[in-house]
Amino acid sequence: MPKCYTNQEKDEIKRRLMEEAGYCMAQYGIKKTTVDELVKRVGIPKGTFYLFYESKERLLWEVILVAHEQMEREMAEKVAAVDLTGDTLDALTDLFLGxxxxxxxxxxxxxxxxxxxxxxxxxxxxxxxxxxxxxxxVEISRLFAQIPLCEGVDIGAVTAAFHAIYFATLERDKIAPEDYEKGLRLLIGGVLMQILA
Known part of the structure; x- marks a missing residue:
């Protein structure tokens, strides 16, 4: 019979699973991160893992989403603080590059x-x-609602463009190191140049 956990214990187990999943992903990658390794690190029986997540992929997906949401919150705060009276293109390019x-x-x-x-x-x-x-x-729409945009900007296309830039960063090792940041800045600035009023 499975052990009953208090709500506090459940919260702690879930927090630890997510924390250790993040460490394992960073150390081993998705493919080599295993449920056996995770439960060993957290100190729970393997069956307990499945009370929280149906698979390691479900846990890893949640870890990635939480990291993504954290970045979105920070980005929203930074966009809200941008001085739109100066050179908006450079300021936003720097912000997105960051x-x-x-x-x-x-x-x-x-x-x-x-x-x-x-x-x-x-x-x-x-x-x-x-x-x-x-x-x-929707989140990118909220971000750009704070910025003066050209009339008729297709936020779906803007989102796709920024996703494409993100996926390009995942292949960073295929780009000459001395050109990488300049190229990234050029891509970001090019998208922003087309949409800023």
Whole structure:
């Protein structure tokens, strides 16, 4: 018979699972992170893991979403603080560049590349991924609602452009290091130049 946990114990187990999943992803990647390793680190029976998550992919997806939400909150705060009376294009380019650099430095997101993401997203229902992408579009809409945009800007296309830039950062190792930041700045500035009023 499975052990009954108090709400406080459940919260602590879930927090520890997410924390250790983040460490394991950063250390081993998605493919090599195992439920056995996670339960060993957290000190729970393997069956207890499945009381919280149906699979390791579900846990890893949640860890990535939490990191993503944290970045979105920070980005929203920074966009709200941008001085729109000066050179808005340069200010926002710097801000978005910093956002991508922050993503690259987050241990959970550092190890991700197209292959790792494909491995994970194959295990997550397509409708859930689509819902996340739709929510992303809403969040980007909120961000850009604070900025003067050209009339008729297609926020869905803007979201897709910034996603494309993000996925390009996952392949950073295929770009000459001395050109990487300049290229990233050029991509970000090019998108912003087309949408700012």
């Amino acid at each position: 956002f991508y650099q922050m993503a690259e430095e987050m241990p959970v997101l550092q190890i991700l590349n197209s292959e790792e993401m494909n491995l994970l997203t194959k295990k997550i229902p397509a409708e859930e991924i689509a819902a996340h992408q739709k929510e992303d579009t």
